[in-house]
Amino acid sequence: MIKLTLNVLLVLLVGLNNLCYAVEAGNAMPSCKVTSLDKSINKDIQKYKGKVVYVDFWASWCGPCAHSFPFLNELHQKLRDKGLQIIAINMDENTDDAMGFLEKTPANFEVVSDSTAQCAKDFDVKAMPSSFLVDRQGIVHKVHFGFRQEDTQELFQLVEKLLAQK
Amino acid sequence: MQAQLLFSRFIKCFCIGLILSLLGCSSVQPWERGTLAKPQMALDPYPLQSAIRAHNYSSREAGASSAAGQGGGCGCN
Numbered sequence: 001m002i003k004l005t006l007n008v009l010l011v012l013l014v015g016l017n018n019l020c021y022a023v024e025a026g027n028a029m030p031s032c033k034v035t036s037l038d039k040s041i042n043k044d045i046q047k048y049k050g051k052v053v054y055v056d057f058w059a060s061w062c063g064p065c066a067h068s069f070p071f072l073n074e075l076h077q078k079l080r081d082k083g084l085q086i087i088a089i090n091m092d093e094n095t096d097d098a099m100g101f102l103e104k105t106p107a108n109f110e111v112v113s114d115s116t117a118q119c120a121k122d123f124d125v126k127a128m129p130s131s132f133l134v135d136r137q138g139i140v141h142k143v144h145f146g147f148r149q150e151d152t153q154e155l156f157q158l159v160e161k162l163l164a165q166k
Numbered sequence: 167m168q169a170q171l172l173f174s175r176f177i178k179c180f181c182i183g184l185i186l187s188l189l190g191c192s193s194v195q196p197w198e199r200g201t202l203a204k205p206q207m208a209l210d211p212y213p214l215q216s217a218i219r220a221h222n223y224s225s226r227e228a229g230a231s232s233a234a235g236q237g238g239g240c241g242c243n
Contacts, residue, residue: 061203091197120197128196 022124025141029053029134030122034087034112037095043112045119046138051085052162053134057120059091060101062128068147069105075159076109082163083136089114091128131155135162 023030031046045055056072058065076086086109090098095113102111114120123132127145133155134140142158144151194202201207210216 057197059197059200061200093198093200097200117195117197120195125196128199130196 022126023122023132023140023143025143027140029055029132029138029140030119032114032119032122033116034089034114034119037090037098037111037113039095039113039115045087048085048087049138050136051083052136052159053132054084054086054159055123055132055134056086056088057091057114057123057125057128057130058088059128060097061092064147065129066101066105067149068129068131069107071147071149071152071155073106073108075156079159079163080109084159084163086110087112089119091117091120091125133158133162135165 029045029049031044033042033044035042045053054072054075056068058068072086072088075084080086088107088109088111090111090113092098092101092113095115098111098113123130129145129147131142131144132140133142133144141162142155144155205211
């Protein structure tokens with residue numbers, strides 16, 4: 001009886017630990033569904049396979065997210081023609097918060113919503129903002145937590161390097 | 167025999183208690199911290215004011231023990 005109970009406990013603990021698998025560099029980009037902010041369009045982010053994809057999880061209450069948007073705008077403006085697709089996945093519980101944020105901090109790139117938080121769970125987002133840089137084959141090359149101005153140069157160069165690969 | 171029965175009951179109760187307590191715990195995911203990020207949710211709503219007050223207090227309050235180890239009372243340390 002005791003043995004059985006201990007076994008059940010062990011299985012429970014191991015099960016709890018393995019609920020999430022983090023997406024790391026070298027892993028394939030998970031398949032998950034996002035919607036447009038007005039919930040009218042549903043799409044799978046796998047749709048962008050073949051492009052270099054910059055997946056960015058953000059929220060209106062997150063300070064560094066606001067600082068990251070000008071950089072993402074710059075990336076989008078300079079590299080979209082070479083095959084870069086930025087997907088900024090909003091994690092606000094209330095879409096109006098996101099709309100208010102976007103009025104103050106305009107985004108020229110694609111902004112979508114993950115109202116079920118399935119994408120955030122699949123990517124195992126550990127911080128806000130979190131960015132995942134995915135190559136044309138759908139393999140994650142860089143996982144970046146937070147936003148610091150001094151990292152932008154490195155990110156920019158990495159995006160350019162991935163764009164150069166066919 | 168009696169002791170074994172008691173032990174087995176204890177383990178059962180412990181497990182049930184553990185499972186029930188686990189139900190009460192839920193971790194807040196990074197993307198769920200919108201409400202926690204609001205200023206009114208901060209433990210200290212005015213951190214700058216608190217820091218200045220603590221600074222003055224430690225300089226001027228000679229009778230206090232732990233906070234009075236520094237300064238000569240001018241508030242400039």
